[in-house]
Amino acid sequence: MAQKEPVEEKLEKVRHSMSHVMAEAVLQMFPQAQIAIGPAIDNGFYYDFELPRALSSEDLEEISQRMKTIIHENKEFKRIVVSRDEARKMFAGQVYKLELIDAIPENEEVSLYNQGGFTDLCRGPHVASTKDLNAESFKLLNTAGAYWRGKETNPMLTRIYATAWTNPKDLRLYLQKLEEIEKRDHRKLGKELDLFSFHEEAGPGLVYWHPRGARIRLAIENFWRDQHYANGYEMVQTPHVGKSWLWETSGHLDFYKASMYSPMEMDKADYYAKPMNCPFHIMIYQNTKHSYRELPFRWAELGTVYRYEKAGSLHGLLRVRGFTQDDAHIFCTPDQMESEIREVLRFSLFMLHSFGFEDISAYLSTRPQESVGDTDRWDAATESLRKAIIEQGLSYSVDEGGGAFYGPKIDLKIKDAIGREWQLSTIQFDFNLPDRFGMTFVDSDGVEKRPYMIHRALLGSIERFFGVLLEHYAGAFPPWLAPEQVCVIPVSEVFNSYSGEVFTALKQAGLRVYMDDGADRMNAKIRNAQNMKVPYMLVLGDREAQGNVVSVRYRDGRQVNGIAVNEFIALVKDKVSKREAL
């Protein structure tokens, strides 16, 4: 007990040991249960079982109680090394354990851990005794179906998820975080703030944007468009459907068909809703011959695509069947490739920073086993990605072999206001499509050569990005994004006319403003505006009308009285143009 072990290792041991305790508890209740695996995971652990029946929340309570009893028995975790045959004998009847034993490499020893009433096949390590576990610092969270080894063709097991910590305080903090996550859930906020909806009768996974949601979305899109024009892009617009020729040529019908909507037949031809924009942008490129003098092309489009996502994986705005990519394709010469990548990455970071994301990390994915394109191009492309990351001073990790079959890529992940990571931007080379479509440009030496093609999406998709932003801000959008920036609230009907003047002035100044001249009392109006998270509320009565000023109630509770109307307009406009918070 001399030196302190690192917290992470301690936690891992605690969680893993807890999972054994849970398995023991479950076996007490269901002696005939098949036990599978039970690792430590982020924030806790799980264990997979094959059980005679489904578990109820009362069952979880009972398992939890039994675990506490086991922990209080102060049982030692004993490591035992056995031969394969002995192990097989001990786990006779436990089909999953037998499979695991067979999977252990010949040169590794087979170890077991025993804590009294329960022995599990396990590499370890564990805490020394259940004495080192705290019976008040874990909580069984939920059950879920999970395929044995994650494969759809394998049997479905029952997984029990739990969170576990070394002390009750950490548990409490984590449970509070879960509550915070629930409060920020974009599906909940989307409903409360009247931003968007889904309609099962009209098709799951398809988003309906309400006026308030559309306001925000358009603020995002307008900013996006302006910045693309300012950063050397051109906009293109392409159709939503394309004939099978296009998808045969692109290869999507070979490799991507399962994710595509079924074809529509027209004039004896099959048309497919587009799952990607790239083939369309290539058609524009192919419209004429191109010289090296014209390149690079940077063509951007907020292109709405449709993909068949499995019913069970749909999730609010984060996984939908119809979504709008903030897509662009860059076609350039080999000479230009490096500077283009550098520029794309810089631009990506600028965009993410603009939306309030400061903590960004990069993931570089390199060539996988199965891939197309020649090695020189892969190497050059991968190096240019790496150089760009280093130049930007980003922390990054490399996913060796994690690239798509058609090219290496950089993914950018951001951390949101409560520390969760989300993958947004992706920058990918494509060595496949230019070949398939036979794209060329005429170089300075008169020879036709293959251009480099780069796909990139900075926000990912507008829908998903919107969901992430909504959770990041917990619905309290900064003024530049807020659907309504200002709510004008007359103290009583008597002041409707002065309020109307102020409203008109703000409206003419280009602010997003509305006046609540309904029959509610002022208090109720403030409450409503507050619940809709409107950044600024102007409460107008006699005092304001007399002085031709406004009194400002900020969303965060601050209050500033007696500001001239023009001064207030300037203040909001300043916040908006700087994209600042309140």
Added chain:
RNA sequence: GCCCUUGUAGCUCAGUUGGCAGAGCACCACCAUGGUAAGGUGGGGGUCAUCGGUUCAAAUCCGAUCGAGGGCUCCA
């Protein structure tokens, strides 16, 4: 797709052992004319997701379908 959970008014939810479908908010009307987070009274609104079954009787029990939620990588 698969496992578990789930579906009652626009929203959030009650609904005991099967016995005439409820509340709050929202909406509409009337009263109240108000100074920083819900003023009062009254009213309208539901084929209890859909289809089928059991029963004298089904929101409630059973089955199917559809939707929603939690999951299905983290390698004993």
